[in-house]
Amino acid sequence: MEPIVSVKNVSKTFPAGKNLLGRPNKFVHAVNNVSFDIYRGETFSVVGESGCGKSTTGRLIDHLLVPDSGEIWFDGKDISKLSQAEMRPLRKNIQMIFQDPAGSLNPRMRVEDLVEEPLLIHTNLSKEERMKIVHELLETVGLSAKHAKRYPHEFSGGQKQRIGIARALTVKPELIIADEPISALDVSIQAQVLNLLHDLQQKFNLTYLFISHDLSVVEMISDRIAVMYLGYVVELAPKTVLYKNPAHPYTQALLSAVPIPDPGHQQERIILEGDIPSTINLPKGCPFAARCKQCRPECLETKPIQTEIEPGHFVSCHLYK
């Protein structure tokens, strides 16, 4: 299978402090030397805790941010160095769904105008043709054409997210980057939106990059998963492998920390001590060393190299060499 997206050794930093002359001298290392491929038609998930660089990774692929180093290939083309103008025709193929559905819809626009807008930019269709597509899409995402004339505030959170999804689908994208699309929704609504995303993928043959902190949701929707910590991908594996046989100590701790909605369930919990360290001064050795129970002297000194411990299962840890 050919990859639709290839991320190759990508790093991104943000300035965090300035010296006397106003030049930045401190940097937040948000994404560090990250590489992965996303194949056509799959759901690739990036999981991790806040500040691990998962959203930055999504924004880099969507070219909302430009990487400091490394390459991002989309459809056989390196897009990391394109200008905004060069990128524009390609944007049609990559669409985003955001976490906060209320914040990503213009409150002064009607739903039909919101959903129509991408068509105005990317196509030459007539008003009638555009409206036909808009109304069809609203039905597809579980709203109805009668909702088209309303404003965003007249909808509940789940419905707003449906509008956001319809908007992303208008230009028939190949890749959808969904950044925590259900985190702001209530439990009973989360399931509705997840099921919708699943149906749409089958119907339109979409590829998803799904960014989330919730491991139970990720397990449901993904084919392959990358676990990020402190801007590094620490483990990457197909879903079934990752959940059955997590190799990296961080993945193990993360999985064991998820509360299971079953009072009869007894589990050995790995409680991590301390907090996630700052990404301004990255540790010299393994990023996870400070909180790792299996930390050895070499972990503090050298960065582990990504190794393939079984087909398709990559781990960056000194325990596996």
Place this chain on the structure above:
Amino acid sequence: MVQERLLTVNKLRTEFFQSKKSSVTAINEISFHLDKGEILGLVGESGCGKSVTSLSIMRLLNFTSGKVTKGEVIFDGEDLQKISENEMRKIRGGKMSMIFQEPMSSLNPAMRIDKQMIEGIRLHTNMSKEEARKHASKMLSQVGIPDPERVLKNYPHQLSGGMSQRVMIAMAMSCNPQMLIADEPTTALDVTIQAQILELMKKIQQEEGMSILLITHDLGVVAEMCTRVIVMYAGEIVEEAPVEELFNHPTHPYTEGLIASVPKLGSGVKVLPSIPGSVPDLSMLPKGCRFAPRCKYATERCRNEEPDLFQISANQKCRCWRQER
């Protein structure tokens, strides 16, 4: 073992007034109790009234347009609705304390941690400043803060989310309360930090024999922490049950749907059963059962008559016509 009642909430109703005449009833005549040493879960989705319940118990609604219009809250033999604000202030933070969802915004950003903690401790005890400071430092180390002296000198912005929540817990625990209300205590935190905080709350609860009212939307947290659970929907209690009963044999269709719609780690399903529709607007409630428009079992009767909270066994209650006895 005889259970001792600590808190009894009796037909409590809280309304939010938009004007003198029009109001929205956020919680409608809810009744429940909390025994000594138990962890009671209060579950529901946004807008179901779970936070308003806690604020009504603590009498913290004064700064909003909300008002308790009916019912009583009996805590340790005293009706909290009847006592004066001065007496209430002695109970709040003393015998009864509360931790909130956002640890960052519940701490005063312009005050060092030591000052905030000492202020609370001295209000409820007659310790001197030095004693109170020592006590604060002891509390911080009890909640697992490695370097309490340094943290005491910090401002809240210098602490991480998990650390601030620990400080909040230490503060809430510092006067040895009999009851702790925890309103979504881990929702703003990462999973690994959430695991730390839940473990800590359980440990303190067991050591001190405290009662906890745990408000959350996360059924995983409920399964892990609680002995008994109350499920709320649109301002009413729809089900009350011991935790095993609730998860193994949910009786209310809403509870059933809620439990089914949560993805479980390791279940391997691709499509989840979901509850259609969304939570009703409290100012435009449907006639009859409030859940009827979303319920797959709804009948004509459900759409016209509102069911009572039926007692279906010794310790289980359910608001559904199907459970009428």
